[in-house]
Amino acid sequence: DSFGGTLSATAAADAIATGWRRAAPDDELRLLPLADGGTGFVEVLHAALGGEWHELTVTGPLGDRVQARWLRIGDTAYLESAAACGLHFVPREQRDPATACGVTSRGVGELIADACDAGVREVVIGLGGSATTDGGAGMLAALGAVAVDEDGAPLSGGGGALARCARIDGTPQLDGVQLVAAADVDNPLLGEHGAAAVFGPQKGADAVAVAELDDALARFADVLAAALGTDVRDEQGAGAAGGLGAALLALGARRVSGAGLVRQLVGLDAELDDAQLAVTGEGSFDWQSLRGKLITAVARASADRGVPCVVLAGQVSVGRREAASVGVDSAYSVAESAGGVEASMADPAGTLAALAEQVAARWSR
Template identity: 50%
Template sequence: MIARSPVSLPVHVVVAPDKFKGSLTAVQVAERVAAGLRTGFAAALPGVGAHALRVTTVPVADGGEGTVDAAVAAGWRAVTTTAAGPTGAPVAATWAREPGGEAALVELAQASGLDRLPGGAREPMAATSRGTGELVRAALDDGAREVVLAVGGSACTDGGAGLLTALGARLLDADGHDVPDGGGALARLHRVDLAGLDPRVREVRWTLAADVDNPLLGDRGAAAVFGPQKGADPGQVAALDAALARFADALAAAGAPDAREEPGAGAAGGTGLVALGLLGARRRPGVEVVLDLVRWPERAAGADLVVTGEGSFDEQSLGGKTPVGVARAAAALGAPVIVLSGRRTLPEERWRAAGFADARALTDVEADAARCIAGAGPLLEGLARVLGTELAAAVA
């Protein structure tokens, strides 16, 4: 239950959720929660409730899939283009342009993500980040002077080699031939030629939106930690780690800053290596970057309550995922934060210690997980309707 509050009418609620992966986009989650809040609040305060509740929807993301959608929902311009997917087959990918500003947002998952693999078949040795580089080039062609690279959800472990070649660099073997795409092929790399690198990449400001702080190599590196998620077996993990080391050596020999030990160099299959080194990017937590993109301080001003959420509220959530990022931002407003999720595995003492006033899940009202996924929209709206009723009782 929501504690009785000294807040007077009208009440301002900010709804700032991430997606429920496999069920609802962040925009759809926000719409369902807003609709339920309004219905429950109005029913509890007939004749008054419809005008006494202000709901501001601010869909967000943690820097992975859905980051472009969150920016577009906040007014950024969506630009869809054809780019190479993780296996090289063309895909329609969207990046975003800041309205009236200099920034472009490139979400790696749009072109190089796991969800872009044909048939979902993992390609740990051959998957490439080339398409992400093509999106960056499109943003530069559009006049961007700042590039935000959001790197969650990658399918590749190529150290950002594909991204680099799409921007004009060449990766050559001992015979002077171009090395094929993919992390596995980097085992044949002899030399990196930066002579043809697009000069604009050194003129723009770069931000790497990445939550992970893994270095490039070793037990905490890109291949060891994230390779198995992308389909790599133990032998392939070892081969990819060695290939990434070879790539890092070649980049350093070509005069690029050596970032292999930098926190975040292992992000997105090692794409952080190129971003933090050659491109000189500044790494920031993904959700913080997204909150800036969606103008959080302006849109959340005066909030009496913040509702956030994601598909699974679990231990990983506390490592910098959307709910925790939103809770930290809401703390500056003095507003309590409630999490609505598909499922919740965190014990109450854990989520309360993280700063949440309440946490509710679809599985609280529907124990069958498959039904929760299939009926996530109506179930979520019903959960929010109860919350709206309680909110009305607390402020009346």
Template identity: 50%
Template sequence: MRVVIAPDCFGGTLTAEQAAAAISAGWLRAAPRDVLDVRPLADGGPGFVETLRASLGGELLVATVRPPTPDVGAGDAVPAAVLVVEGADGTRTAYLESAQAAGLALVPPALRDPTRTSTYGVGELLRAALATGAGRVVVGLGGSATNDAGAGMLAALGVGASDGPLARGGGGLGAVTAADLAGLAELRASLAGVELLVATDVDVPLLGLHGASAGFAPQKGATDQQAQDLERALGSFAHAAVAALGPDAVRPDLLASSRSASAAARLTGLPGAGAAGGLGFGLALLGARIVSGSGLVADAVGLPARIGAADVVVTGEGTFDWQSLHGKVVAAVAERALAAGVPAIVLAGQVQVGRREWSAAGIAGAYAVAETAEQVAAAFADPAGTLAARAERVARTWSPARRA
């Protein structure tokens, strides 16, 4: 049987490459005659640049940027990279990964406070990408420690003062004034000649129940009260920023009725505007187009053709939950497998989605590595070994080659 192995990383325990290797090893123990096509994937989060480099090649340019935490002694400049790929038509594309500059892994647990962490380093990394002369810049979003709607990134690109309120995290954005946003319209105009794409890991809006603050700030260290305060602060900032751009900056929705929503509502409601603590919104202010990161990577590595030549595709991630079906790798793989008529199965550390939900997404089976507290502890102690063991059991169910 021909099997595509295409997982994402298993948050904090295995990279996508390590997860793919573990699944492959376990599968072959049960079905040694199966032919495996191993293709680790990523969404816009950690591993985005490295996954693309493995398939597209290109040149890595190293940069150092400001860390996301403002605390003195929490770390000096952190290393990051821009991947520059020359297209067959001569078009230069620069890829960067926001998690390298504002990722949760860069902030020690004791210092995690999304009211204070900043995307300033992402702005510095974007500036390095623009300096390559690329006509197309792709920013991967996901795995951030921030919740500042991209305000810090804007400060690094010259909007307001470099040490002003935009660079101090999301907590103070409710007090941002027009003076703090000086230069925003000019910055957007200066980028008109660059195709700016935002590759997001989730398709959530900036505000609301599943937005940046309510849906994700608690994962980054926020209390319930802080999450509510951040929601209000980001809402206020969004209106101020759109007003600073002027009435003609945001295109009207020609498909909407004459009573369409305001420009601010259109930008805050964009799928992916809430990714990486609202960094998607901040980039949309600059005229960026938001796309699915997992979909972009899947198509870049030729996943549709690989799935079309397979009998089954195996994907996975650390936790298979509601976020997985909103722009993550699992959803991208399932969508392409469904289009090709190939069953897709999910291996995850834990499965928190019901059968009705995952089957409606085109997934043929979902299998957890750990279901009890003891199994969870064992999985953290030996993530590769327990994942391989689960893949071996799944292969016995799915592969007729086990009987050969």
């Protein structure tokens, strides 16, 4: 998978291969960049399957205009929420409680609308890496279903405004297109495992903002249920991408594992059938990695075949026992190997390659 904002999945695979070859030049390496529903989802599919890019300007998470694109393969459109409302659009110095409550997912709806206008039959939305916690209200507004207050005035963008949501005016315009939510996590919308509590802090929300957002999302869940006829707050994946999952599920989207979908489309299983060792990784191998994200998919597929699986990650906070429970034999940290996070971030590709060289010396046959 990609390593946060430092290395794409392709760049990470190249770095690992570079280091591995230094220690084990006779090994046959097969590089297969992967993604779950988050950042890099569409790029990985394009690299494996080709397709036609559609580029447009959409509303970014802070309300400005950003360039985004979606991928057409046959009658299916693939897009990712991070392309329109990704956390990378919000500078670290701007990630504070006010920003966390105020960013919008409207651009995701604009991407979906563009795909529908192009005549596709299915739109697959990769969920993950978002800066938003607005429950998908911005996305719905772009599709013609606008959240309004008691006076009928449209709400300002962001999750905080949902505390004043009275109803949804209008009907989503999808022209019969089937939606698929490719979620990288299975979190519900609300509570201690919900969108605000789990993902809000990384977007700048403090404890007060988290509580405010959770209450606002609860109100919005009531409104969604009344407007669209289904209560999705407790469904798996409803909390993905700041609650975008909830809005998509309320629209009738079919939920799939983002990692599982990529696994199928790029042929991971066929590659593992011929492998003696699987090497995988991401920016942070932590407890969230165990909740349906990419490393879990790779490790379990490897374990099914009796293939050992090792993880190379920027940071590792998962214990040996927890890692083993999903099929990971060993996990190695770039930060630990490089002498700290700052050192590893100064040269992401070089330090990852150096770690791969060390790991290859232990694992190569």
